Amino acid sequence: MIQLDEKLEPAFDEVVRRNAGELEFHQAVREVLESLGRVIAKRPEYADDALIERICEPERQIIFRVPWVDDQGRVQINRGFRVQFNSALGPYKGGIRFHPSVNVGIIKFLGFEQTFKNALSGMPIGGGKGGSDFNPRGRSNGEIMRFCQSFMTELHRHLGEHTDVPAGDIGVGGREIGYMFGQYKRLTNRFEAGVFTGKGLLYGGSCARTEATGYGNTYFVQSMLAMRGQSFDGKKCVVSGAGNVAIYTMEKIQSFGGTIVACSDSNGYVVDENGIDLALVKEIKEVRRERISEYARMKGAGAHYIEKGSIWDVPCDVAMPSATQNELTGRDARMLVKNGAVAVGEGANMPSTSEAIRIFQDAGVMFAPGKAANAGGVATSALEMQQNASRDSWTFEQTEARLASIMRGIHDRCATTADEYGAPGDYVLGANIAGFIRVAESMRALGVI
Numbered sequence: 001m002i003q004l005d006e007k008l009e010p011a012f013d014e015v016v017r018r019n020a021g022e023l024e025f026h027q028a029v030r031e032v033l034e035s036l037g038r039v040i041a042k043r044p045e046y047a048d049d050a051l052i053e054r055i056c057e058p059e060r061q062i063i064f065r066v067p068w069v070d071d072q073g074r075v076q077i078n079r080g081f082r083v084q085f086n087s088a089l090g091p092y093k094g095g096i097r098f099h100p101s102v103n104v105g106i107i108k109f110l111g112f113e114q115t116f117k118n119a120l121s122g123m124p125i126g127g128g129k130g131g132s133d134f135n136p137r138g139r140s141n142g143e144i145m146r147f148c149q150s151f152m153t154e155l156h157r158h159l160g161e162h163t164d165v166p167a168g169d170i171g172v173g174g175r176e177i178g179y180m181f182g183q184y185k186r187l188t189n190r191f192e193a194g195v196f197t198g199k200g201l202l203y204g205g206s207c208a209r210t211e212a213t214g215y216g217n218t219y220f221v222q223s224m225l226a227m228r229g230q231s232f233d234g235k236k237c238v239v240s241g242a243g244n245v246a247i248y249t250m251e252k253i254q255s256f257g258g259t260i261v262a263c264s265d266s267n268g269y270v271v272d273e274n275g276i277d278l279a280l281v282k283e284i285k286e287v288r289r290e291r292i293s294e295y296a297r298m299k300g301a302g303a304h305y306i307e308k309g310s311i312w313d314v315p316c317d318v319a320m321p322s323a324t325q326n327e328l329t330g331r332d333a334r335m336l337v338k339n340g341a342v343a344v345g346e347g348a349n350m351p352s353t354s355e356a357i358r359i360f361q362d363a364g365v366m367f368a369p370g371k372a373a374n375a376g377g378v379a380t381s382a383l384e385m386q387q388n389a390s391r392d393s394w395t396f397e398q399t400e401a402r403l404a405s406i407m408r409g410i411h412d413r414c415a416t417t418a419d420e421y422g423a424p425g426d427y428v429l430g431a432n433i434a435g436f437i438r439v440a441e442s443m444r445a446l447g448v449i
């Protein structure tokens with residue numbers, strides 16, 4: 001662990017005391033504060049007026065009961081959350097996650113990360129995150145719809161296009177957003193398209209939003225590789241997960257000439273010596289909604305399914321963790337380094353443990369942290385809000401061109417900031433400092449609120 005600056009240590013101790021047991025939140029805060037010592041040394045005024053303490057405390061946290069009726073007529077209860085973390089730069093913006101592991105600490109860590117990511121994107125959006133411990137796996141379409149409607153029946157009063165604008169995340173894709181937006185529209189009697197992003201194209205969605213996080217991460221890593229005169233062409237890549245982020249990361253890498261050798265879900269991973277057949281993954285995950293083990297069964301020769309185990313044991317040049325937090329441990333990082341990986345691009349939020357990040361950096365592996373590399377999703381959400389506000393819709397090409405240029409901008413901002421603060425090539429430091437400065441400047445301008 002890096003020693004914290006003496007002005008930052010008390011702020012971190014207070015976060016731990018006040019949010020007891022919320023380990024992911026402590027981890028996310030610690031990682032940002034570890035980067036800020038150099039900023040406070042240069043600009044001590046950023047530690048005035050309890051700015052650091054305020055930035056670590058969410059503006060508002062909402063926890064609510066979500067009752068719904070399953071297909072057997074039984075009443076089920078879940079817990080809903082929305083953490084409205086920071087609105088210094090714009091309305092709260094961040095996804096909604098449905099997964100049994102969701103609790104207030106997970107949502108808080110995601111909201112905290114989101115605040116800096118959104119700042120880094122250069123768009124006028126604040127940070128927030130929400131979700132529920134509802135497990136969508138194995139639920140019928142009717143159950144998903146009733147759950148989404150009940151969730152929104154409470155949450156709608158806290159949202160608004162100028163207040164808080166959710167999107168998808170784990171377990172929440174186009175179908176769920178449709179059901180939630182439908183219920184919001186019904187309850188408010190307003191077609192307020194800008195209140196949700198990730199909407200379907202027929203009712204106000206943006207082209208390329210579905211692809212944006214995965215494509216964006218690939219663009220970021222492409223820029224990072226280019227700094228060392230390399231590219232994806234001919235590289236072997238491993239992408240964890242088989243959801244929204246993973247699928248479109250694989251698609252973009254393939255278009256850049258890379259080969260995907262493995263992908264996964266929470267039960268296990270598949271290795272395909274001939275390169276993953278993405279059309280088959282899409283069919284299994286997006287259409288049939290089945291497990292990734294089906295891939296090996298349907299593909300036959302050359303494809304293997306490994307239950308459990310670590311996908312990071314598969315040798316590769318580039319690793320793109322795109323499933324969930326802390327999925328890539330110190331042990332996994334050592335294995336990737338041993339197998340000669342040159343770059344890591346985080347599609348998921350905080351997928352690498354702190355130990356894993358240190359191992360990559362010490363070994364000279366180029367490392368793109370999620371809050372920079374996966375910002376393409378939220379940036380394209382902001383483009384969706386722009387289109388909604390002007391009642392316009394852009395073409396796929398136009399939107400993707402904006403995304404590519406935003407990702408180049410984020411990459412360059414991280415790289416330049418890292419140089420400026422004496423740590424060239426340290427994208428973690430560059431992302432944390434560049435994101436922090438935007439939020440801090442805005443908070444200072446707005447006064448103690």
Ligand code: NDP
Pocket residue numbers: 168169170171172173213240241242243244245246264265266267322323324325327347348349374375377378
């Ligand atoms: P999806 O629900 O579409 O896919 C998630 C994938 O990760 C699934 O394959 C899932 O497998 C796997 N997964 C989930 N939890 C675990 C776990 N505990 N262990 C192993 N595998 C797991 O979600 P997204 O693709 O949207 O999100 C993936 C990550 O990217 C998350 O960290 C999210 O916060 C982040 N992200 C997403 C953005 C977006 O635009 N969607 C934007 C920025 C970041 P299974 O089906 O078995 O659960």
